[in-house]
Amino acid sequence: MATPTITHHTHQADAPPSAGLSPWSRFLWEAPLLLSIVFTALVVVWAQDNDKLEREALRQSVMADTLSLEAQLAARLETEAVKLRAAATHLPPAGADPDHQLASLPEIAAGLDRRWLSVVWLDANMRVVAEARREQRPGVQSQPQAQGITLHLIAPTSDERRPPNSQAGGQLIARYDPADLIKSKDFWWLAAQYEVQLLSGLGEVIVSTESPGHVARGETYETPFNAVPDARLRLTQRVRQPHWFTTLPVVLMAGFLVLISVATLLLRRQMNQVIRAEAAWRTEAAWRQSLEESALVGLHARDLGGALLFANRTFCEMVGYSVDELVAQGPAFDDLVQTRHDRTSHPTQRAGHETRWRHRDGHMLDVMVFESPLVDGAGQQVGWMGSIVDVTERKRLEELERRQREVLGNHARLSTLGEVASTLAHELNQPLTSIVSYSAGIAKALEKQAGTAPDLLMAAQALSRHASMAGGIVHRIRARLARRELVLEACNINTLVSDAVGLLQRDLNRAGVSVSLSLDDTLPLARIDQIGIEQVVTNLLRNANDAMAQIVPPRALTVRTLLSVTPPMGRAEGWITVTITDIGPGLGGRDIETLTEAFFSTKKEGTGLGLAICRSILESHGGVLHAQDVAGGGACFSFSLPPHTTINEATHHDNGTHDLPMR
Numbered sequence: 001m002a003t004p005t006i007t008h009h010t011h012q013a014d015a016p017p018s019a020g021l022s023p024w025s026r027f028l029w030e031a032p033l034l035l036s037i038v039f040t041a042l043v044v045v046w047a048q049d050n051d052k053l054e055r056e057a058l059r060q061s062v063m064a065d066t067l068s069l070e071a072q073l074a075a076r077l078e079t080e081a082v083k084l085r086a087a088a089t090h091l092p093p094a095g096a097d098p099d100h101q102l103a104s105l106p107e108i109a110a111g112l113d114r115r116w117l118s119v120v121w122l123d124a125n126m127r128v129v130a131e132a133r134r135e136q137r138p139g140v141q142s143q144p145q146a147q148g149i150t151l152h153l154i155a156p157t158s159d160e161r162r163p164p165n166s167q168a169g170g171q172l173i174a175r176y177d178p179a180d181l182i183k184s185k186d187f188w189w190l191a192a193q194y195e196v197q198l199l200s201g202l203g204e205v206i207v208s209t210e211s212p213g214h215v216a217r218g219e220t221y222e223t224p225f226n227a228v229p230d231a232r233l234r235l236t237q238r239v240r241q242p243h244w245f246t247t248l249p250v251v252l253m254a255g256f257l258v259l260i261s262v263a264t265l266l267l268r269r270q271m272n273q274v275i276r277a278e279a280a281w282r283t284e285a286a287w288r289q290s291l292e293e294s295a296l297v298g299l300h301a302r303d304l305g306g307a308l309l310f311a312n313r314t315f316c317e318m319v320g321y322s323v324d325e326l327v328a329q330g331p332a333f334d335d336l337v338q339t340r341h342d343r344t345s346h347p348t349q350r351a352g353h354e355t356r357w358r359h360r361d362g363h364m365l366d367v368m369v370f371e372s373p374l375v376d377g378a379g380q381q382v383g384w385m386g387s388i389v390d391v392t393e394r395k396r397l398e399e400l401e402r403r404q405r406e407v408l409g410n411h412a413r414l415s416t417l418g419e420v421a422s423t424l425a426h427e428l429n430q431p432l433t434s435i436v437s438y439s440a441g442i443a444k445a446l447e448k449q450a451g452t453a454p455d456l457l458m459a460a461q462a463l464s465r466h467a468s469m470a471g472g473i474v475h476r477i478r479a480r481l482a483r484r485e486l487v488l489e490a491c492n493i494n495t496l497v498s499d500a501v502g503l504l505q506r507d508l509n510r511a512g513v514s515v516s517l518s519l520d521d522t523l524p525l526a527r528i529d530q531i532g533i534e535q536v537v538t539n540l541l542r543n544a545n546d547a548m549a550q551i552v553p554p555r556a557l558t559v560r561t562l563l564s565v566t567p568p569m570g571r572a573e574g575w576i577t578v579t580i581t582d583i584g585p586g587l588g589g590r591d592i593e594t595l596t597e598a599f600f601s602t603k604k605e606g607t608g609l610g611l612a613i614c615r616s617i618l619e620s621h622g623g624v625l626h627a628q629d630v631a632g633g634g635a636c637f638s639f640s641l642p643p644h645t646t647i648n649e650a651t652h653h654d655n656g657t658h659d660l661p662m663r
């Protein structure tokens with residue numbers, strides 16, 4: 001079963017949950033981008049700084065390498081110069097074949113084998129005495145002639161060995177290739193890293209380790225090359241140090257920034273969608289709340305288990321409970337308000353059903369309940385949505401209308417009956433008066449006469465009593481028709497009840513009804529219309545007797561009088577109450593309103609006026625008539641007379657006439 005997604009809320013709690021995103025949280029989505037930019041800026045600053053330091057270190061290193069190379073080259077040339085000077089020192093006087101003589105000198109031969117391209121012996125007049133060349137050396141591979149400029153080492157020949165007639169100042173000149181010097185394998189570690197160049201004083205490249213077209217672009221340093229006059233030595237890094245912005249971290253950071261920007265853009269789009277959806281939701285919630293608040297129809301939603309999820313204001317007002325109170329009840333919430341249990345029978349169509357509910361204060365209301373399935377976003381049923389219309393007022397008006405129609409019909413019948421009653425009362429008055437006086441005369445005569453059978457005497461007396469009662473009734477009917485006032489007199493209700501039972505004793509005996517009387521001795525006297533109330537009691541006794549005719553004996557009747565201490569039927573204390581309880585078939589759920597309707601009767605020959613007249617008589621005293629079924633079978637009729645009819649009350653207000661109820 002899907003869990004209902006509706007949140008219950010009262011009408012107050014139905015307000016939108018918050019006033020929206022705070023300005024800070026609205027821009028929170030930009031935070032990752034801003035942090036990334038700051039981070040990237042820091043990395044750039046660091047990279048620049050680092051680059052500067054590295055360049056400085058590199059410059060130092062190039063400078064150190066240049067100076068070191070210059071020192072080593074100078075040392076090497078100095079060694080060569082020393083060796084040339086040594087050769088010049090050991091130079092023999094020029095003979096017949098000075099060239100051979102020169103070439104065969106061991107120092108010269110070693111120099112040619114090593115580095116010297118040629119050695120020239122000049123005399124003091126700068127004439128060539130002899131010359132030895134490298135290529136003349138046996139076993140020396142003839143090397144390609146040195147390209148470009150060659151350099152010289154000069155050493156003066158010794159004075160002692162100078163020819164006697166020659167001028168002083170002869171010299172040995174050794175020619176060497178500076179490229180050979182620079183490209184020496186001894187400096188391979190430098191050559192791998194740098195382009196090494198020897199420059200003339202004018203800046204021309206005398207010799208370079210690179211082929212002519214190649215240009216090294218890296219860090220460079222120049223220093224004077226003291227071993228050769230006016231020359232300079234230059235070292236240039238073969239590979240240029242990459243710029244800081246082309247280093248891997250910076251490239252990675254740039255890529256990262258691009259990705260973060262794209263992600264932020266997507267996030268922004270998503271945020272906008274969420275904000276739009278939220279705004280739409282707020283509007284909808286506000287509309288829904290207004291609808292719920294303004295609806296005159298009660299609305300409630302409950303889950304499939306019956307627990308309340310939501311209720312609107314009208315619903316709460318209908319039943320007198322707050323939403324929280326109803327929700328706290330769980331699935332049993334409708335026990336509070338329902339009088340019937342029909343919550344399991346949910347209709348599948350929108351027909352609705354009628355039921356009766358109880359308000360918190362106890363009053364009943366008739367409602368129409370329309371229920372339809374409550375579905376969630378996925379279309380799955382999660383409960384029931386009910387709309388409830390209070391039809392109490394409508395039903396009351398309908399009932400009133402029905403009664404009025406009935407009353408109109410009854411009115412016509414009553415007026416006819418009134419005519420008949422008037423005629424009958426008029427016509428019967430005279431003969432009844434005669435019967436009363438004759439029967440009284442007979443009874444008196446029989447009393448005086450000795451030896452009269454007691455049965456006869458009793459019958460005559462009963463005849464006299466019944467006749468005078470019949471006369472009283474006819475008299476009252478005439479009085480009613482003439483709209484005369486009630487005749488109020490002090491009366492003991494207990495006596496009145498006993499007399500009424502006595503009057504019907506014979507009928508009751510015949511029907512096998514046992515009567516039990518329970519009379520309250522403390523009852524005060526009452527100021528009532530005695531004949532009227534007696535008529536009420538006999539009518540109720542007669543009805544009980546008639547009702548019990550339908551059951552098999554034994555039949556029993558209980559008559560009680562009491563002064564209500566605990567208020568009966570919600571009456572205040574001090575009311576005189578008479579109850580007549582039988583064990584007949586009961587009222588079949590009919591209420592007093594139905595029973596006292598004029599002409600309502602379930603008897604074949606009933607008039608349906610008895611109870612109506614009783615009620616009218618009682619109400620003219622300010623009293624009430626009540627009827628209810630007795631648990632276990634039977635009916636209990638009771639009437640109560642208000643305290644102001646009791647004799648110890650100083651005043652009474654009842655001077656009205658009583659009519660048949662025209663409801």
Ligand code: ADP
Nearest residue numbers: 543544547601602603606607608609610611635
């Ligand atoms: P009637 O007696 O002419 O029918 P009433 O007004 O006296 O007229 O009574 C109306 C109806 O009330 C009766 O027809 C009967 O159905 C019902 N009734 C009255 N008293 C009793 C009772 N004690 N037990 C059962 N039903 C009763």
